[in-house]
Amino acid sequence: MHWSTTRVQRPKQLQNACKGKSEIEEDTQPAKRQTPLEKLTLEMCKDEAVIKELTVGRRVGFYKVRGQIGCGNFSKVKLAVHALTKDKVAIKIMDKMRLDLQTQRMLSREISNMESLYHPNLLQLYEVLETPSRLYLVLEFAGGGDLHTRISSGGKLSDQESKIVFAQILSAVKYMHENNIIHRDLKAENVLYTTNACIKVADFGFSTRVNNRNQALDTFCGSPPYAAPELFKDESYMGPPVDVWAMGVLLFFMVTGTLPFRADTVAKLRQTVLEGAYVLPTWVSAPCQRLIKGILKPEPLERCALDQMLGCEWLLPVELFRPIPPLYQLNPIHLMEAGPGELDREQEEVKGILDKLGITQEHILNNQGKRIRSPITGVYRILLHRVKRNNGAESVPIISGVVKDPKRDSLRAYRNLRHSSKLCVLS
Structure with missing residues (x-):
């Protein structure tokens, strides 16, 4: 699989030879099959039902918003589904009009800190979206409660x-x-x-x-x-x-x-x-x-x-085995900058899914500098997390049983010897 900004047309079927000249000329330029990304983008621009959902807040960017799952002093958290990847996420929604200067500073710090951390036991931040009145933090959805x-x-x-x-x-x-x-x-x-x-x-x-x-x-x-x-x-x-x-x-x-x-x-x-x-x-x-x-x-x-x-x-x-991935993997540009054979199996898998969704090298190049405030970064981080999770990156620690500690065992043996051995009893 390779990435390209142009698509290769399929050859005409053999039955075209039986068609009239006008039919053949008409079929020489077949309709281009839309990628999932192209289809979604078109829906967001022209589909009245989708536009209405975006207007009333039932959609935010590429996310279909569902019911509320939590709330805080300055925010509410809603469940959502990514329209392309179909993964569940949690969206933290804040009304910018209600945020004082101190809260805005705290929020900026929260985003910066989460963006710079990448650990299996820390809730991940996928994407940040902003409108004139609201700020949205798209987070990993942990569905097991607190x-x-x-x-x-x-x-x-x-x-x-x-x-x-x-x-x-x-x-x-x-x-x-x-x-x-x-x-x-x-x-x-x-x-x-x-x-x-x-x-x-x-x-x-x-x-x-x-x-x-x-x-x-x-x-x-x-x-x-x-x-x-x-x-x-x-x-x-x-x-x-x-x-x-x-x-x-x-x-x-x-x-x-x-x-x-x-x-x-x-x-x-x-x-x-x-x-x-x-x-x-x-x-x-x-x-x-x-x-x-x-x-x-x-x-x-x-x-x-x-x-x-x-x-x-x-x-x-x-x-507790917790391999901690390097932070640079959170940037999709890593997929393009890696040389032949430098991407691991998980990265290759993510790259393949992106290609099927219609996300090209051009999309990723245009994404540079936007960091967490980009739908391309959002898709990439969601897919990367899913692939790593499916490959066991979030496996629960194992209790191995009684640990053999030579020092402790020898001390225990000495104590038993001192209290039970006839040779060591002091009168």
């Missing part, structure tokens, strides 16, 4: 499920911090399940990019029950430990079904958090208790680092 709803309706997670969920959150946050982006609003409502139980960290409205991980921040962000003690002190703070604290609250919520810090008012909650007053049920496994206690330390610098969490006893049995 963690808060799952626990509120079904109770705490099992120890095994908690490990699988927490390991994915940890992988996502570690990747963000390595790219100098702090989430600042980690909570159960922002942890989403896909239909195949893969976890997606979502909602980057309060996220911020720092020059380095020790940079001081001074904006109170996020939900009070998940807020670290330093946020309640009205002082500057470092970003990574704030995310780490919120992860500790999340883990507590997963394994117990309740939040560690609860109060009737924010003032009482503040006091509870500053005192570090929480009680871990005795039935929570000892390795998990040690991890929670290592995270929920009032002093930011004393909290567990993310690498320490990855190597902790509680998570050791979790096999």
Whole structure:
């Protein structure tokens, strides 16, 4: 398969030889078969029903808008289907007239941060569309609900499920911090399940990019029950430990079904958090208790680092294989710039689907510089995500069982020897 901006006409059928001269001349210029992209573009320009849907908001760009699936302070989220690829997406819709200057800055930061992250456990941004009155963020659709709803309706997670969920959150946050982006609003409502139980960290409205991980921040962000003690002190703070604290609250919520810090008012909650007053049920496994206690330390610098969490006893049995694709793959120009044999199997598959849809090299060349604000980028990112997902890029971590730790095993053997061996009994 190769890309070209011209189409090769099919040869005439043999029966043309039996036709009259005028018929043959008429058939020498057969009607060009429209590609799906050409057909859709024509419908959006000339089909009255489609034009009406675009006018009343039942269509946005290439997306057919369905029912509402969520809402926020400044936005509502609707389910939609891409008219070309048929993939489901979530569209976050914001009324620009209601956005003050600070909210506009936050939104710009959210878009920039999401555009620069590419991880299997982070909700993906496909495309941004804008009209004079509205802004649309086209997002990956995670159809399995959120963690808060799952626990509120079904109770705490099992120890095994908690490990699988927490390991994915940890992988996502570690990747963000390595790219100098702090989430600042980690909570159960922002942890989403896909239909195949893969976890997606979502909602980057309060996220911020720092020059380095020790940079001081001074904006109170996020939900009070998940807020670290330093946020309640009205002082500057470092970003990574704030995310780490919120992860500790999340883990507590997963394994117990309740939040560690609860109060009737924010003032009482503040006091509870500053005192570090929480009680871990005795039935929570000892390795998990040690991890929670290592995270929920009032002093930011004393909290567990993310690498320490990855190597902790509680998570050791979790096999978390997460190949992180390079960021340049998010730009469709990569398909054209790659030399012979440089595209992997997934990229070749995406290229083939684009060709069938009628998206040519010319479309991609004209797309340069538009980045996320382009329907061509939207189609490409949706297809790339679909292909990678179908090839197992979002497979759920596996619990491998008891991990053999030579040091721990030798210590256990020594303790057993000391207490049971007749040769070692001291009188």
